[in-house]
Amino acid sequence: MGRRTYSALQARLRDEWFGIVETPDVWIDRGPMNDGESQSIRVENAATGMMGVAKPGPGKAAEEGHYRAAHEKLAFDLAYLVHLPVAPVVLWRDQAPDIYKRGRSISAWTFEQSLKWDEAQNRGLITPVLRESAGPIVSAMRVFHTWIADTDRKSDHTQVNVDSPEKSLETAFIDHGNSLAFVWKSADHPTPPQAPYMPAPEHSDVMIETAVFITGLEDGEVSRVVNRIGLPYLPADPKAHILANLLARKRNLRAILGI
Ligand SMILES: Nc1ncnc2c1ncn2[C@@H]1O[C@H](COP(=O)(O)OP(=O)(O)OP(=O)(O)O)[C@@H](O)[C@H]1O
Numbered sequence: 001m002g003r004r005t006y007s008a009l010q011a012r013l014r015d016e017w018f019g020i021v022e023t024p025d026v027w028i029d030r031g032p033m034n035d036g037e038s039q040s041i042r043v044e045n046a047a048t049g050m051m052g053v054a055k056p057g058p059g060k061a062a063e064e065g066h067y068r069a070a071h072e073k074l075a076f077d078l079a080y081l082v083h084l085p086v087a088p089v090v091l092w093r094d095q096a097p098d099i100y101k102r103g104r105s106i107s108a109w110t111f112e113q114s115l116k117w118d119e120a121q122n123r124g125l126i127t128p129v130l131r132e133s134a135g136p137i138v139s140a141m142r143v144f145h146t147w148i149a150d151t152d153r154k155s156d157h158t159q160v161n162v163d164s165p166e167k168s169l170e171t172a173f174i175d176h177g178n179s180l181a182f183v184w185k186s187a188d189h190p191t192p193p194q195a196p197y198m199p200a201p202e203h204s205d206v207m208i209e210t211a212v213f214i215t216g217l218e219d220g221e222v223s224r225v226v227n228r229i230g231l232p233y234l235p236a237d238p239k240a241h242i243l244a245n246l247l248a249r250k251r252n253l254r255a256i257l258g259i
């Protein structure tokens with residue numbers, strides 16, 4: 001793997017946030033994103049000025065049975081193990097569980113000049129060469145999203161760097177709230193593969209390589225990442241369902257995808 005290259009800054013943040021579960025920092029509410037079902041808000045790190053997107057927002061704070069924040073964090077942590085560009089996520093305990101029953105997650109602002117794929121496309125910023133260049137990562141991500149049973153993939157959940165190099169589109173994948181225990185309600189809950197949805201060419205060799213890599217992850221690495229997420233974010237039952245399905249699907253990914 002190691003198909004992605006990150007700027008030094010991004011790489012450091014990825015390592016730092018994979019290393020922790022919860023942010024110890026103070027984050028300031030900078031108002032609603034005004035976009036999306038989970039009513040995300042923009043947040044700013046009080047010490048560093050770094051920006052992020054926190055979810056769920058106030059209108060979804062009381063949802064106890066939807067572990068959005070835990071799913072967001074786990075999707076990043078698992079993607080980190082596979083060296084894939086899910087935007088870094090950390091959990092945020094502020095006002096949990098009193099108001100935010102299952103806590104919140106913060107997704108690091110993807111790129112200084114970041115646009116949703118469709119918006120970049122509509123502005124004519126994704127040239128044919130750039131679209132082609134996204135093929136390998138799109139292929140790898142479909143395998144990853146199949147592993148975690150994400151049910152909310154769309155091209156608008158791919159952020160693109162407007163300042164990408166001329167021939168190589170930089171992408172970051174966001175919004176994994178509706179994956180894992182959102183879908184899996186038992187320890188053995190088979191779910192279908194993610195269908196292709198990104199307007200970029202797929203590479204079957206990359207898909208196979210990614211599936212083989214995920215199959216080769218140590219069970220212990222996956223367990224450690226899942227088991228370290230606790231209350232208020234993730235109760236024991238959904239946690240057990242997540243772990244059991246991740247480990248079973250990890251072994252069978254090629255069969256699930258038919259590759
Ligand atoms: N890390 C990030 N960097 C930049 N923008 C982000 C980031 N995370 C989320 N956004 C933006 O914040 C808004 C809400 O994002 P997200 O898709 O995670 O929430 P949602 O409520 O599930 O949305 P939807 O219902 O539209 O899927 C979107 O405009 C999205 O592009």
Ligand SMILES: [Mg+2]
Pocket residue numbers: 036037157175
């Ligand atoms: Mg979304």
